[in-house]
Amino acid sequence: MGVWVTQGIPELGDAKYFLNVRVFCVLDGRFALKRHSGADAAELAIRPVEKWTSADMSAVHQSGLLKQLDLQRKQELFCDCSVLVEGQVFHAHRNVLYGSSGYFKMLLSQGAKDSLESVSASFDVFNADVFAIILDFIYSGQLELNSSNVIEVMSAASYLQITNVISYCRAFIKSFLEISIKEDHENPYSCLSNNSTSPPQDSNDDTIEPSSMCDVSMSSQNRLWDKLKNEQEELQEELSGSSPQPSGLQQNSPTKLEDEEYSSPTVSSRRRGNRRRTATNRLLTEDTSLIDLQGLVSHCSQKADELYANLPSIVGVVGVFNKDCSPSMRYKCPFCMHTVKRKADLKRHLRCHTGERPYPCQACSKRFTRLEHLRSHFETIHQASKLVCRKCKRHVTEVNGRVVSEGTRKYRLCDACIQESGYGDIISDGTEGNDNKEGLMLGVEEDVTADKQAPWVMDEDEDLAEDSGADLIIQEVDDSDEEATQK
DNA sequence: CTGGGGATGGGGCCC
DNA sequence: TGGGCCCCATCCCCA
Numbered sequence: 001m002g003v004w005v006t007q008g009i010p011e012l013g014d015a016k017y018f019l020n021v022r023v024f025c026v027l028d029g030r031f032a033l034k035r036h037s038g039a040d041a042a043e044l045a046i047r048p049v050e051k052w053t054s055a056d057m058s059a060v061h062q063s064g065l066l067k068q069l070d071l072q073r074k075q076e077l078f079c080d081c082s083v084l085v086e087g088q089v090f091h092a093h094r095n096v097l098y099g100s101s102g103y104f105k106m107l108l109s110q111g112a113k114d115s116l117e118s119v120s121a122s123f124d125v126f127n128a129d130v131f132a133i134i135l136d137f138i139y140s141g142q143l144e145l146n147s148s149n150v151i152e153v154m155s156a157a158s159y160l161q162i163t164n165v166i167s168y169c170r171a172f173i174k175s176f177l178e179i180s181i182k183e184d185h186e187n188p189y190s191c192l193s194n195n196s197t198s199p200p201q202d203s204n205d206d207t208i209e210p211s212s213m214c215d216v217s218m219s220s221q222n223r224l225w226d227k228l229k230n231e232q233e234e235l236q237e238e239l240s241g242s243s244p245q246p247s248g249l250q251q252n253s254p255t256k257l258e259d260e261e262y263s264s265p266t267v268s269s270r271r272r273g274n275r276r277r278t279a280t281n282r283l284l285t286e287d288t289s290l291i292d293l294q295g296l297v298s299h300c301s302q303k304a305d306e307l308y309a310n311l312p313s314i315v316g317v318v319g320v321f322n323k324d325c326s327p328s329m330r331y332k333c334p335f336c337m338h339t340v341k342r343k344a345d346l347k348r349h350l351r352c353h354t355g356e357r358p359y360p361c362q363a364c365s366k367r368f369t370r371l372e373h374l375r376s377h378f379e380t381i382h383q384a385s386k387l388v389c390r391k392c393k394r395h396v397t398e399v400n401g402r403v404v405s406e407g408t409r410k411y412r413l414c415d416a417c418i419q420e421s422g423y424g425d426i427i428s429d430g431t432e433g434n435d436n437k438e439g440l441m442l443g444v445e446e447d448v449t450a451d452k453q454a455p456w457v458m459d460e461d462e463d464l465a466e467d468s469g470a471d472l473i474i475q476e477v478d479d480s481d482e483e484a485t486q487k
Numbered sequence: 488c489t490g491g492g493g494a495t496g497g498g499g500c501c502c
Numbered sequence: 503t504g505g506g507c508c509c510c511a512t513c514c515c516c517a
Contacts, residue, residue, distance in 0.1 A: 342503085344503055344504065344505095348504095370505095371505075371506085372506060372507080375506095
């Protein structure tokens with residue numbers, strides 16, 4: 001009895017089409033490596049065990065290890081993670097999920113990282129059968145795809161950020177369509193004219209090639225296309241039915257996670273997001289001596305980098321149909337149901353999930369997700385750019401008001417309020433404020449000693465961010481450098 | 488306790 | 503594609 005392990009897709013169900021896959025077999029002490037290309041399978045190598053190469057050994061060892069893990073999973077041995085899908089519980093190993101899925105990687109790295117407690121997650125965005133297929137793939141490398149499940153599997157894989165599965169699904173659909181076209185061309189009687197269900201002419205990925213689908217109706221690929229379209233219509237119904245806003249589908253929260261609260265950009269979720277933000281801000285602003293601030297920041301940044309790096313091209317891209325059935329591609333956040341038009345907006349949005357805050361204020365160490373927020377903060381808090389008396393709220397100018405410093409904070413007071421409050425001893429020169437930023441940046445001599453001694457004043461030698469925010473003492477820092485500096 | 492205003496965060500979209 | 507602006511929601515502080 002041999003052990004067959006596949007690296008790729010051994011069978012493609014009713015597509016009857018083989019992709020390039022590698023199959024190796026340990027049989028009677030022999031190592032066999034085969035390669036399927038098209039419908040043919042070529043045997044690349046059959047070697048007796050004494051002639052195994054190190055690569056053979058490595059492959060056999062890996063397959064054996066994976067098989068052992070799969071066995072443990074099926075026997076529920078050492079499983080420290082349970083996933084609930086449609087009421088069905090799947091037991092798994094955290095480290096396996098972590099290594100296979102970007103989604104679980106994020107989830108597990110945020111959650112009980114060091115704890116020995118069992119982690120569980122539940123989903124209702126895909127069904128249990130689909131997750132079983134994906135879990136089988138994770139533990140065996142075998143993906144049981146067919147024309148009726150490929151869409152669901154691909155969707156789930158996209159959600160879970162399993163790039164291999166996405167790629168396989170894309171290849172499957174592509175090959176499936178090619179075969180269908182071939183079949184239809186061979187059978188001209190099956191080709192009926194129907195222009196009403198034209199496939200999309202615009203797609204960001206090559207999952208469906210519009211050119212290959214022209215004038216082939218009621219064929220396999222159109223059935224597949226109908227399926228795709230039905231899903232999109234359902235999606236759109238959700239969009240229009242629950243809320244006038246595009247983000248309406250967020251009402252159906254896709255996941256319920258015990259340790260992580262996944263937000264949607266609706267009002268309620270903003271509240272949730274702000275709670276998280278507030279907690280983060282507290283960490284960042286209150287007692288920084290009690291926490292490893294740099295470590296936290298570095299961790300967030302690293303997570304973000306990993307996330308951006310691991311984002312497969314298709315993740316987050318969803319097709320939404322306009323009223324005229326023209327496709328409208330949007331980028332879907334892998335962590336919530338929010339969709340955006342532009343990739344850059346998705347990247348910006350992802351910061352609210354990763355906690356990444358790349359823009360630190362050098363005056364108060366507060367960090368921001370966006371440069372504009374930092375700029376706004378700096379101007380209002382540290383430069384007193386608003387020409388309004390903080391006390392009486394009246395408009396003040398350089399003539400009838402002064403800038404008052406309290407620590408790193410600056411604000412304006414009118415002369416009347418200054419005299420009334422006795423701020424005389426801490427009054428700064430009225431010429432600072434907007435002008436001061438230039439002085440700070442360029443190292444211009446200032447009359448105000450307070451500013452020269454302020455901890456956030458930059459040296460001339462200090463590197464400035466390249467972007468326009470640099471003139472506000474804004475510096476985009478590399479967290480790894482910060483970390484090194486601290487050590 | 489409550490309302491107002493400042494500070495902040497996030498989305499859409501233009502340049 | 504990134505920067506920047508505008509708008510809105512939310513939180514928090516203070517009177």
